[in-house]
Amino acid sequence: MTGSTHLLETSAETAHLFYFSNVRNAKALREQLLAGDARLAYALVDGRAVLDPFQLLVAAGRAAEAARDDRLKTRNVHSEVVYNLAPDTNIGGAFRNFGVVDDSQALAVVKIGGQRDEAESDLIDLIDGTPESTERIGSDVDLERIRKCYKLTPAEMAHRTQLINTVVTAMALKGVTQAAITTTSDA
Amino acid sequence: MLPTGAELIYQGAEARVYCVPFLGRKAVAKERFSKAYRHPVLDRKLTSRRVVQEARLLQRCRRAGVAAPAVYHVDLGASTIYMEHIDATTVRDHLHQATLRAEQVSLLAQQIGQLLARMHQADVIHGDLTTSNMMLRKQEEGDQRLVAIDFGLSYTSTLPEDKAVDLYVLERAFLSTHPNSEQMFQEILDFYRATGKGSGAQQVLKRLDEVRLRGRKRSMIG
Ligand SMILES: Nc1ncnc2c1ncn2[C@@H]1O[C@H](COP(=O)(O)OP(=O)(O)O)[C@@H](O)[C@H]1O
Numbered sequence: 001m002t003g004s005t006h007l008l009e010t011s012a013e014t015a016h017l018f019y020f021s022n023v024r025n026a027k028a029l030r031e032q033l034l035a036g037d038a039r040l041a042y043a044l045v046d047g048r049a050v051l052d053p054f055q056l057l058v059a060a061g062r063a064a065e066a067a068r069d070d071r072l073k074t075r076n077v078h079s080e081v082v083y084n085l086a087p088d089t090n091i092g093g094a095f096r097n098f099g100v101v102d103d104s105q106a107l108a109v110v111k112i113g114g115q116r117d118e119a120e121s122d123l124i125d126l127i128d129g130t131p132e133s134t135e136r137i138g139s140d141v142d143l144e145r146i147r148k149c150y151k152l153t154p155a156e157m158a159h160r161t162q163l164i165n166t167v168v169t170a171m172a173l174k175g176v177t178q179a180a181i182t183t184t185s186d187a
Numbered sequence: 188m189l190p191t192g193a194e195l196i197y198q199g200a201e202a203r204v205y206c207v208p209f210l211g212r213k214a215v216a217k218e219r220f221s222k223a224y225r226h227p228v229l230d231r232k233l234t235s236r237r238v239v240q241e242a243r244l245l246q247r248c249r250r251a252g253v254a255a256p257a258v259y260h261v262d263l264g265a266s267t268i269y270m271e272h273i274d275a276t277t278v279r280d281h282l283h284q285a286t287l288r289a290e291q292v293s294l295l296a297q298q299i300g301q302l303l304a305r306m307h308q309a310d311v312i313h314g315d316l317t318t319s320n321m322m323l324r325k326q327e328e329g330d331q332r333l334v335a336i337d338f339g340l341s342y343t344s345t346l347p348e349d350k351a352v353d354l355y356v357l358e359r360a361f362l363s364t365h366p367n368s369e370q371m372f373q374e375i376l377d378f379y380r381a382t383g384k385g386s387g388a389q390q391v392l393k394r395l396d397e398v399r400l401r402g403r404k405r406s407m408i409g
């Protein structure tokens with residue numbers, strides 16, 4: 001198995017990525033997460049909702065910043081990664097659409113901080129599935145699901161070279177709201 | 188916190204633009220800084236508002252089919268937008284460097300006219316249209332070549348007057364930066380009219396005539 005390690009430049013934290021296929025214990029994993037099992041200090045993301053590793057890293061980068069500044073919107077930095085994948089502030093929806101669910105068969109895993117080797121052997125213990133190279137991240141994507149989750153227009157879907165950028169833009173603008181300087185009435 | 192390895196590529200009056208490594212990609216970080224003469228609290232409010240506005244309008248443009256840099260991350264605390272690095276030259280440099288044939292000029296005019304029409308259809312007023320704020324991407328498969336950047340002064344409006352002033356600003360910038368470009372600018376407006384047909388482009392161009400007249404009167408007085 002080959003995880004990969006990435007620098008999250010804006011917080012100087014580190015993120016490790018892993019990927020599993022043929023996962024058979026998704027339901028148990030989800031229940032463990034719900035119960036707040038401390039051993040599951042990972043973001044478990046449904047492979048169907050992942051287009052590209054960059055999507056995971058952007059979510060991780062933002063989560064690490066929020067943890068550093070003590071302004072997490074969810075329980076911990078790893079649940080925050082899942083939350084950050086969603087384009088809106090609905091926490092339950094984010095977990096349903098992006099997190100591990102009972103019928104998840106492919107899982108992308110994000111670990112912030114710690115040693116990759118340790119996380120890797122721990123995950124092989126926890127997840128009943130086939131460890132894959134992180135090169136495979138994105139290969140199980142369900143584009144219809146991406147379209148729905150990010151509310152993409154037909155033109156945005158058609159523009160494949162920009163699709164990952166469009167997705168990340170939707171994520172980046174989540175919660176970035178403030179009274180806009182707007183003129184609307186026509187005289 | 189700006190990534191180590193950030194390389195300053197542009198220092199403006201309100202913002203610094205850096206090339207930065209970002210999660211395995213090359214990105215651009217645009218950082219707005221404070222104005223010393225403003226009250227600190229007010230200043231932070233205004234700066235933060237402009238950052239939000241710029242990021243939102245980048246997305247609004249992309250949604251409307253106007254090519255603009257993707258937003259990777261907004262760090263409101265640091266007043267910084269991390270965005271897609273556009274591998275491109277500005278239209279300004281392109282027009283200055285290249286000896287362009289007439290049909291190439293027409294093609295560029297077409298792209299500019301179409302982009303502006305689509306942007307105005309989406310009610311985005313750029314606020315600072317110059318040939319430095321439009322970039323020509325080194326062509327990639329399926330990507331639009333012309334990319335609008337710098338939405339730092341942008342806002343939304345449905346008013347033909349605001350759209351006309353937007354075009355007027357570009358006209359002034361065009362004619363002063365690129366001598367003998369009257370014909371090219373007229374072509375831009377022709378494509379603007381053709382693309383924005385049925386969505387108010389006609390009205391905007393009529394308004395542009397009035398804006399020009401006002402501008403001329405003002406310069407005669409001043
Ligand atoms: N996304 C980008 N990709 C590549 N270059 C960029 C990008 N954004 C800005 N630049 C470069 O930086 C310059 C200044 O950026 P701009 O957003 O126009 O700042 P300002 O608001 O200070 O004018 C641009 O003219 C361009 O050369």
Ligand SMILES: [Mg+2]
Pocket residue numbers: 319320337
């Ligand atoms: Mg500029």
